[in-house]
Amino acid sequence: MSLSSRRNALPIAYAAILSAVFLVAGCASGPTVAPPSFATSDAAALERTYRLGTGDKIKITVFGEDNISGNYEVNALGNVSVPLIGEIPAKGMAIASFRETLVRRLSDGFLKNPRVTIEILNYRSIYVHGEVKNGGEFPYRTGLKLRDAIAMAGGYTYRANEAYVVIVREGQGEGQVPVGSAATVLPGDNIRVPERFF
Structure with missing residues (x-):
């Protein structure tokens, strides 16, 4: 390989290495995808399991x-x-x-x-924070959907990742929940809207 070819190959190699590093870092940290119990709930189930x-x-x-x-x-x-x-x-x-x-x-x-x-x-309050306009503590009501909870906090900021949120739920840990799902918020949920990276 000529000297000029090797010079051209170096930036490509560095880019590939950096991409791999970021990919591994992203996989190694942060919340995992939430189990189905995070995304589905109804009033009857709440009475049974609350x-x-x-x-x-x-x-x-x-x-x-x-x-x-x-x-x-x-x-x-x-x-x-x-x-x-x-x-x-x-x-x-x-x-x-x-x-x-x-x-x-x-x-x-x-x-x-x-x-x-x-x-x-x-029921005890829920908490919505992160990339929302007016984060804070909000009263819970039976059947509250994830999109409604975000709306209660003033909606998204321009930096928000609108694909999913991270929910911390007592007794179940934390997990990523798609915003587009039929997810029902539960009392005491701590909901964080993450920032998008591009």
Whole structure:
């Protein structure tokens, strides 16, 4: 190979090496594609699988016991403070499991065969940040879609990658979710809109 040919080949070789480095770096870091559970959810599934967390507001009804029945909030320690029985752990528990714990505690020397129902009044907030115009904390509503959550934050900035977002979800870690999917946001989700690179 002539000297001039070798000189012409050097920039091409460097470009190829740099491309490979960036490709490997991109594959080695950052969130992975989210499992299907990130992208699909409905109100019924939420009721079945939802885990209580700090900031959730619930209504507890104990039939015939007006001094216990009322509205409660999961506090910063992840507990619900109930008259007669005190603090009950709630964070990370399904509604059915929390109800069972409450019934068991009430039955332990306080009430005979208590009938208890629990209803979620307000779910904990979601967070949208990154390449959106007005990022921050927003109230959750049942059936909230990913596109709606982005709209609540003022929509995209001109630098935004509009193809996907990164969601951090309690108990499931983080993952990339396509914006065009039928993804439903869940209470407590932390949604980051990444920046595009070109």
